[in-house]
Ligand SMILES: *[C@@H]1O[C@H](CO)[C@@H](O)[C@H](O)[C@H]1NC(C)=O
């Protein structure tokens with residue numbers, strides 16, 4: 189299905205279902221101090237902190253150390269992930285950070301471990317960080333192929349959820365540009381309670397038959413732009429859950445995948461509306477749906 193110059197604006201009023209609202213329960217208190225090291229915003233190259241670009245050595249510690257130092261720095265610190273393959277387990281990038289912004293320059297590839305014991309819920313989880321940029325030509329590679337068979341969500345509603353790859357929670361003014369996010373174990377990107385997120389020139393790809401590998405899901409967020417981005421995955425290319433408003437999807441190519449979706453809605457009591465969604469200059473090709481509200 190090809191869709192050009194079609195602007196869709198959706199304003200939804202929701203049916204109320206009598207199930208308790210369980211929006212992730214993520215509002216736990218964080219200390220205002222942030223991580224340990226502090227200094228002037230500089231460059232933190234993970235290979236100088238012990239990361240090995242061989243794709244088999246677990247580099248979690250080096251990357252976490254780079255995060256702690258960068259997040260504790262004033263100014264505009266940059267974490268550098270140079271060319272090479274860096275294997276990691278769960279990465280916990282929690283703010284608030286001390287600087288005016290923080291950049292992750294991804295020139296190489298981050299690979300997710302296939303040892304599921306290394307994950308609680310997500311792979312790369314970025315929380316409460318303002319003005320975060322992730323730029324470069326590298327890949328965020330979930331290496332999902334090895335674990336997709338462990339996904340039982342098609343058969344079992346209370347299935348164990350595999351790790352999402354790139355998760356932004358409570359992050360305002362984020363930019364994700366140039367990178368590729370591939371073969372996620374579960375969702376490629378999840379945006380929750382963020383204001384002002386731009387995803388630009390990004391490629392999101394996984395096989396059309398990989399389970400629950402949604403491209404970009406967002407909920408409870410506003411002012412999200414997805415621009416000039418190619419998404420081919422095994423589930424929704426883009427989906428917008430309750431509380432999403434002011435979204436601009438433009439120049440996106442979707443397929444394979446289940447299309448661009450508003451929803452799923454109506455699952456919880458007192459869900460917030462989805463409003464002010466614009467989809468323009470997009471191509472949906474080889475996707476099982478075009479645009480839908482579900
Ligand atoms: C992530 O890091 C923050 C701050 O360092 C800490 O408070 C939190 O407990 C960590 N979360 C996990 C899941 O390890």
Ligand SMILES: *[C@@H]1O[C@H](CO)[C@@H](O)[C@H](O)[C@H]1NC(C)=O
Pocket residue numbers: 361362383384385386411
């Ligand atoms: C929307 O977010 C962008 C950053 O992605 C920011 O520059 C812009 O000021 C925001 N606009 C509004 C109206 O909040």
Ligand SMILES: *[C@@H]1O[C@H](CO)[C@@H](O)[C@H](O)[C@H]1NC(C)=O
Pocket residue numbers: 413415436437438466
């Ligand atoms: C959406 O983004 C495109 C590309 O940057 C821009 O041309 C357009 O004006 C934006 N539309 C809205 C409604 O913000």
